[in-house]
Amino acid sequence: MGNYTELLRLLAYLVGIIAFAALNAAYLVWLERKEAAHIQRRIGPKEVGPYGLLQPLADGIKLMTKQLIVPAGADVILFKVAPLLILAPAIASFVTIPFSETLVARNINLGLLMIFAFASLNVMGVLIGGWGSNNKYAVISAARAVSQNVAYEIPMLITAITMVMVAGTMNLNEIVMQQPNIFKWYIFRFTASPLMPVAFLIFFICSLAETNRAPFDMAEAESELVAGAYTEYSGMGFGVFFMGEYANVVIGCSLATILFLGGWQSPFGVPADAHWSLFLFKPGILWFLIKLYLLCFTVIWVRWTYPRTQFYGLLNLSWKYLIPISLFNLLLTGAMLKVFQS
């Protein structure tokens, strides 16, 4: 019997994760349009449903009814596989993210490494899609995406290693458990390194660049490259790419939440006498989602506030500023850990 409950549990989590990824993609698009509109003093979607809340549904139906056109001269197999290569690893990464203390599909000890391993497949999808569609804009965009991803993966991984050194584990749930209240969140853990807020900033900037979000969306710069690697995709092919992109944004933000902002822990900590503890004080999925969506909101906010950087500016920022600073932080953290915690 034990095997079957385990199997059922896994199935339930799989369905839940796929639904979560799809819902997020749909409603982050809504949030993106609404937020962009308000930043630009417009209203945004308002016709379909109250506050345009049913707009994603209409968009989805529109995308599904469109024909999937494969351009002449394209590599049919690669063209069709590429969107899946972006979405599938993103969904697989959700498996190890702890939404609350118990709500985690597979709490493996190498959770952090697993997310980075799957995220590295992402570039392959953009490359294959760009190359397979036999379009010059797509190929240029794919080449840009790779150099960008390679450049930003380094400071991101160095920061992640710093965090692993401080936490002493790669198990995401255990990392969260070490941050019971706001003063113990890793972003304010000055005893480990005075540069912790900087490390958070580096991680956040890198996750923006890794997910090809503005101001680092050189790979799909509309004014130069039509729609970048996705130029030739129509209908749900484009839709799946888009879902993958938003799923990756959500994963980047959850990872930042888990590593620096205490994951599912409440910022006030759990009071000693549970009598007067309100619902808000309880650590759990509510806090995780609040932090996650505040970060997602910031990601969208950044996109509509800053103009697109130049390509050289983007590479310079990574190689000349982020990598040296994150390396220095790694050294400093190592030294401080040795001095204060040995």
Place this chain on the structure above:
Amino acid sequence: MISADSLTELVFLVLAGITVLGALIATNAKRLIRAVSGLAVCLIGVAGLYYFLHSPFVALMEMLIYVGAVCVTIVFAVMMAEPFPERHAKISPLSGYLSFAVAILVFVGVAGLGVKTAWKAAGSTVNSGALIEVGKSLLTTNSMVFELISIVLLLAIIGSVALARAGREK
């Protein structure tokens, strides 16, 4: 009724199938980019086999390094070359008798080695990921190898800088 053993065998067969399929695509594809994709599929299969063999750390590293870095670099290099370079000469990998014989010899040798060696049992359980053991052995028993690898990487970096500099002056 599905027993746990037959399920395990099924998982193994699927993973081995993915690996072999990827390898066949890599060697038989006409387009270079498809060959690289085949290689990526093959390496994902290998990573799955590592996971199957209770070493998730090696499996994830395989994905991170071989699929995420090596294959991407190869695809990048292919993009620099001519578009859709079809292979001109039609050569089947099974055509040369000599290569076939060598392949069989290698297979027999490796299989014999695999069957006859007295393997040590895995030192840790699945969820620990063997991370601590790997770290300890890298910094104690195998620290020499670890340092040598860093020298190789340093040489590679210096070499690429030298090449890039030379290219700029031309």
